[in-house]
Amino acid sequence: MDLTYTEEEEDFRARLRSWLALSLPKLPPKPDPLDWPGRRSYDTAWQRMLYDAGYAGLHWPVDAGGQGATPTQHLIYLEETERAGAPYVGANFVGLLHAGPTVAAEGTAEQRARWLPPVLRGDEVWCQGFSEPDAGSDLASLRTEAVRDGDSYVVTGSKIWTSHAEVADWCELLVRTDPQAPRHRGISWLAMPMDAPGVTVRPLRTLAGSAEFAEMFLDEVRVPVANRVGEENDGWRVTMVTLSFERGTAFVGEVVACRRTLGELARTARRNGHWDDPVLRRRLGRLNAEFRALWRLTQWNVSEAQNAGGVPGTGGSVFKLRYSHARQELYDTAAEVLGPDAMDLDEEWTGDRLSSLSYTIAAGTSQIQQNIVAERILGLPKGRRWTSG
DSSP, rough: OOOOHHHHHHHHHHHHHHHHHHGGGGSOOOOOOOOHHHHHHHHHHHHHHHHHHHOOTTSSSSSGGOOOOOOOHHHHHHHHHHHOOOOOOGGGHHIIIIIIIHHHHHHOOHHHHHHHHHEEEEOOOOOEEEOTTTTOOOOOGGGOOOEETTTEEEEEEEEEOOOGGGGEEEEEEESOOOOOOOOSSSEEEEEEEESSSSSEEEEEOOTOOOOOOOOOOOEEEEGGGGGGESSSHHHHHHHHHHHHHHTTTHHHHHHHHHHHHHHHHHHHHHHHHHGOOHHHHHHHHHHHHHHHHHHHHHHHHHHHHHTTTTTTTHHHHHHHHHHHHHHHHHHHHHHHHHGGGGGOOTSHHHHHHHGGGGTTTTTHHHHHHHIIIIIIISSSOSOOOOOOO
């Protein structure tokens, strides 16, 4: 991994910085954080601006509609867009960072042509239908059933924590297509249209008051067999590709955001007198070192993914495990610095702190990540529960 920048890469940074300076003032006011239809419109409009300027799917392969940028250019893009305060992917999260890359890696030519361009243009939004009410973190125990009927699957079951289901056009859906097979081998990965008859969505309101998650009930929903990505009953392997993107590269922009937040926190501590506390200064210094190290790990993971054909490896679990805990500690520290203001539910800090509590669960719990690190990286015996304690 080369951490220096070439003249060409610095030129790319300068051009991107200039484009951001011209484009961001053209954006309309941000919608209310709880207004997901409004946020969808805002996020997809920004995605269209990126597409028209040649920045959509920057690091995606050219044959998937992307720009084929180098890992370093991708990281420069993340740095510059975050530092400029540009919108994040928002409602486009699943399509751009999970489903789209999975289709690019595993889909047929027809599937790539159908689903990837609308994602890149911001025309279509995806949600994730993986978790189930009774499965907990054991994804392989899912029970949503898909029965083959001619050229369709008839899907019955339910999902929970379905990200962005309220505003989505498509769902990356895991179903059980062979109930007699071992539980990891009877699963298939489907692309389900959200307007199909039999789909019912019920929003779930989080502790922060937002409703980006939903319950989803499926009552004999017909999904074309042509919408299956990968072979029938090979969905667990395809799912591991999806999760490798979710854990390995989907959070990379947030590391830059946390570094910016840490800087704002230090400035706030100087203004309100907390900077005189040596314990707090040490804590902020350690967090600064931690996020700098996580950024280097991010660079390594993105480079490794590029060298492996675009699919991140198990290093993503190392990153996700440490990042989720560091983010929680960052916002715990923010609560100390802000004092009573940290309890103001109108403050952005408060919403971010409440959101940080979910990161040790989202994209696979910390316990799952610890087992992956123990078994797949360290080579420890399987069948035990490994922890970092």
